[in-house]
Amino acid sequence: MKITLQHIDKSFGKVHANDDINLTIPSGTIQGILGENGAGKSTLMKILTGYYQADSGEILLDDMKVKITSPEDAVVRGIGMLHQDPLDFPPMKVIDNFLLGTKGGLFPNRKQVENEILRLSNEFDFQINPDAFVETMTVGERQQLEILRLLWLGVKVLILDEPTTGISANQKDKLFATLVKLASQGLTVIFVSHKLEEVEQLCNRVAVFRQGKLVGEVDPPYRTDQFVYLMFGKNVEVGEKASFCTDDTYIKLKNIGLEDYRLRLKDINLEIKSGEIIGLAGMEGSGQRLFLRMLAGLMRPVSGNIYIDGVDFTGKNYHVFQNSGVAYLPASRLEEGLIPGMTLTEHFILSEKHRELFVDQRSAMDLTEERIKTFNIKGTPVSQVEQLSGGNQQRALLALLRKRLRLILMEHPTRGLDIESAIWIWSKMKERCKDCASIVFTSSDLDEILQYSDRILVFFGGLVSPPINAKSTTVDELGQLIGGKGW
Numbered sequence: 001m002k003i004t005l006q007h008i009d010k011s012f013g014k015v016h017a018n019d020d021i022n023l024t025i026p027s028g029t030i031q032g033i034l035g036e037n038g039a040g041k042s043t044l045m046k047i048l049t050g051y052y053q054a055d056s057g058e059i060l061l062d063d064m065k066v067k068i069t070s071p072e073d074a075v076v077r078g079i080g081m082l083h084q085d086p087l088d089f090p091p092m093k094v095i096d097n098f099l100l101g102t103k104g105g106l107f108p109n110r111k112q113v114e115n116e117i118l119r120l121s122n123e124f125d126f127q128i129n130p131d132a133f134v135e136t137m138t139v140g141e142r143q144q145l146e147i148l149r150l151l152w153l154g155v156k157v158l159i160l161d162e163p164t165t166g167i168s169a170n171q172k173d174k175l176f177a178t179l180v181k182l183a184s185q186g187l188t189v190i191f192v193s194h195k196l197e198e199v200e201q202l203c204n205r206v207a208v209f210r211q212g213k214l215v216g217e218v219d220p221p222y223r224t225d226q227f228v229y230l231m232f233g234k235n236v237e238v239g240e241k242a243s244f245c246t247d248d249t250y251i252k253l254k255n256i257g258l259e260d261y262r263l264r265l266k267d268i269n270l271e272i273k274s275g276e277i278i279g280l281a282g283m284e285g286s287g288q289r290l291f292l293r294m295l296a297g298l299m300r301p302v303s304g305n306i307y308i309d310g311v312d313f314t315g316k317n318y319h320v321f322q323n324s325g326v327a328y329l330p331a332s333r334l335e336e337g338l339i340p341g342m343t344l345t346e347h348f349i350l351s352e353k354h355r356e357l358f359v360d361q362r363s364a365m366d367l368t369e370e371r372i373k374t375f376n377i378k379g380t381p382v383s384q385v386e387q388l389s390g391g392n393q394q395r396a397l398l399a400l401l402r403k404r405l406r407l408i409l410m411e412h413p414t415r416g417l418d419i420e421s422a423i424w425i426w427s428k429m430k431e432r433c434k435d436c437a438s439i440v441f442t443s444s445d446l447d448e449i450l451q452y453s454d455r456i457l458v459f460f461g462g463l464v465s466p467p468i469n470a471k472s473t474t475v476d477e478l479g480q481l482i483g484g485k486g487w
């Protein structure tokens, strides 16, 4: 089915999420929709599938003007979408999930539907068991299930919004092969992603979005620098891989054991060097957080010892750790890091409270203004922190860090941020390493872990890997370990 979008416009309050979008997608194409977080990709797809109504503009299917009123209406018209956020499935079997989609009045033959699931599953080399309970399936399997279900409902257009988040490398290969096959059968595939490599690998043509606008349409052969230019409106330099790791051991962990109500980690031994960056990889909840909190003095190990600069810190509290130069930046910026309702200036006053610096508001404002400038924060001294965007909140947190730090612990330091902010934040962190600080951080982005770490620890099911040299490993190798292979 051919899709034509004309002058599509959509605003959410002051945010112009889609600004006069014009795009035609012929049948049998794999159309890439590329753009940074917040560029407006999902909004456009939700308009095309009836989740949102455009403020203005037209949608044409095979050159006929249509009004798509709801997601169900979209499926009836032949457009199905796999969502960015994993769907919540009720506790039911695969087969019932299929039967649920059939129209009332019909009494579908269970056996027949089961055979149909197996046939489709075979055709695409998926392993879907009609009798499995959906809640026991991995994200990748649910995604396969949802593709099969939409095909079974007869969609002619398949939209996938950031479909490779949370699935294995093997499932990704199968997904891509499936999409190529579907397109060759005449289906229209729309592949939404902020990942350049994926779009380059898979798509026949690519539309690039930036700040709500469609800023370019690109055909193969692709040039990466051209995409980068379109996505960011300028050439972005990725910081070079400088390491400031020294030979001095700053922290030594000896036979550390950690426990909370559902997880137990045993016998962790590690020396963290001054200036070193250690990345913690693993599925969410595999113990990375326990590990960080132990290093922050927020969680006591159940066994073993922590030495900082040769001194035994085991059992000492958070304030003692803090006073020796340890800082902890939690993932939830607004819940644990910043204080909603307070302005930037008030935050700086609080963080500097031990000094005489702020006898008057004026000097507090001055210092805040200076920090806003140095840390490139889009906001004013009187902006309340919850009014800032995620990237600016993160910059504010960094601006609040004390000068002489020896160990900085960060959870997902760049999650949800655009590439430019992420690169900027890491350049600031590298300056800290140059000043001899060590960094330990978690991230679900393996590219980030590889790019910035000196060494990497992988967490899986209560196990912690020996430190892995970032120079001698790959995303694939880490992915295997994270998934429990190769231990």
Ligand SMILES: Nc1ncnc2c1ncn2[C@@H]1O[C@H](COP(=O)(O)OP(=O)(O)O)[C@@H](O)[C@H]1O
Pocket (backbone or CB within 6 Å): 012, 015, 016, 017, 035, 036, 037, 038, 039, 040, 041, 042, 043, 044
């Ligand atoms: N339901 C909504 N309410 C308010 N703002 C929204 C809503 N959905 C999206 N936005 C805003 O619209 C912009 C585009 O978002 P989105 O389409 O999700 O971008 P992308 O999918 O490219 O990351 C963002 O600034 C986002 O915060």
Ligand SMILES: [Mg+2]
Pocket (backbone or CB within 6 Å): 038, 041, 042, 043, 084, 161
């Ligand atoms: Mg999106």
